[in-house]
Amino acid sequence: MTKYTKKEITKLIKAEAKRLGFLDCGISQIEKLDSEETYLKEWLQKGFNAQMDYMGNNFEKRINPILLVPNAESVISVSINYFPGNITYKENQLKISKYALGRDYHKLMKKKLKQLFGYIEFLHPQIDGRFFVDSAPVLDKAWAEKSGLGWKGKHGLIINKDKGSFFFIGEIISNIKLEYDQPVASFCGSCTLCIDACPTQAITEPYSVDANKCISYQTIENKELIPESIINNIQNYLFGCDICQDVCPWNKKSVITHINDFGSRKDILELSLSDYENMNEETFNNTFNGTPIKRAGYQKIIQTLQQIKKSP
Ligand code: SF4
Ligand code: SF4
Structure with missing residues (x-):
């Protein structure tokens, strides 16, 4: 049994999340995601998931996480800031998405979630649950929205009104009842x-992105x-794309991350086309070791590079 009230545990969890370096922590009651069910079905039917077949797998678990974590009561959503600062590119410079200019976030997020889970276990030894980082059929954005971390932008x-959108999301789904946050209003107005830029x-209508494009x-x-x-409109992006986030007015509020793992590899931006061309698989792996770029793999990056080279 725990000696803490629901209110006290909730407060302690949020304080610990902050201490661990999370940007934000919000909590929502577990429920079946009825509106997301309709949205996801339509999105899949339109083929907007492109080759990401896994988006259609475990559909029931995606919209109803009780099937994923039996006896679940709450979802604790956390975010972590990766904003490395604004980047000004020179003409012809190869572009890399901001999130990739550092270490892959999965390990770090998992480590911090494990620490948070351990802390909750200390407060409430009867906890049973799981934590997730982009690793199971969990609709992390839907939960982040429900937990008040921000609203879903077009x-x-x-997007968070005070912190922008350059953050990663993770969650703990568990059997403990907590005090719940409310979703925040949308300020897209x-x-x-983003649609125009x-x-x-690819943003075929507000809130709907066609991955194919x-x-x-x-x-x-x-x-x-x-x-x-x-390719004809790729604007020199070799890995990822930040255009829709860069133009979002709410990202003027973004502050540079204090997490050393993120934004630590801005040197990657100095690599020229010929630097890439002179790499073999081994030097590629050494250069991008630990970064999300390595996950894309040598063949993919070189293939994209060749395509960019031939583009108008
Ligand atoms: S990431 Fe780039 S291509 Fe994709 S929707 Fe945003 S602006 Fe468009
Ligand atoms: S650019 Fe405008 S419409 Fe798009 S997400 Fe930001 S506020 Fe919303």
């Missing part, structure tokens, strides 16, 4: 800056050749 990402028209998907996930219509 580009599909979570009549803004369409997307060079490939998204530079981020094409340069990271798609192992095949990038279609010509995308």
Whole structure:
């Protein structure tokens, strides 16, 4: 049994999350995600998941996490800031998404979630649950939204009014009842800056991104050749794309991360086309060791590079 009240545990968990370096922590009651069910079904039916077949797997668990964690009562959502600062590119410089200019976040996030889980276990030894970092069928953005971490922007990402959108999300789903946060209002209003700025028209309508057209998907996930219509508008992005986030007015609020693992590899931006061309698989792996770029793999990066080289 725990000696703490629900209110006390909730407060202690949030304080510990802050101490561990999370940007934010919000909590919501577990429930079936009915509105996301409709949205996800339509999105999959339109084929907007491209080759990401896994998005359609475990559909029931995705919309109903009680099937994933039996006896679940709450979802603790946390975010972690990776903003490395604004980047100004020179003409012809190869671009890399900001999140990739440091160490892969999965390990760090998992470590911190494990620490948070351990702390909750200390407060409430009867806890049973799991933590997730992009690793199971959990609709992390939906939970982050429900937990009040921010609202879903028209580009599909979570935005916080005071902190912008350059953060990663993770969650703990457990059997303990806590005090719950409320979703926050959307502040997108009549803004369409992200939709207008997307060079490939991947944001087909507000809140809906077609991965087939998204530079981020094409340069990271798609192992095949990038279609010509995308390459012609790729704007020198070799890995990922930040355009829709960079134009979002709420990202003027972003502050540079204090987490050393993130933003620590801005040297990558100095690599020229010929630097990449002179790499073999071994030097590529050494250069990008520990970064998300290594996960894309040598073949993919070199293939994209060749395609960018031939683009107008
Ligand atoms: S990441 Fe780039 S390509 Fe994808 S929706 Fe945003 S602006 Fe468009
Ligand atoms: S750019 Fe405008 S519409 Fe797009 S997410 Fe930001 S506030 Fe919302």
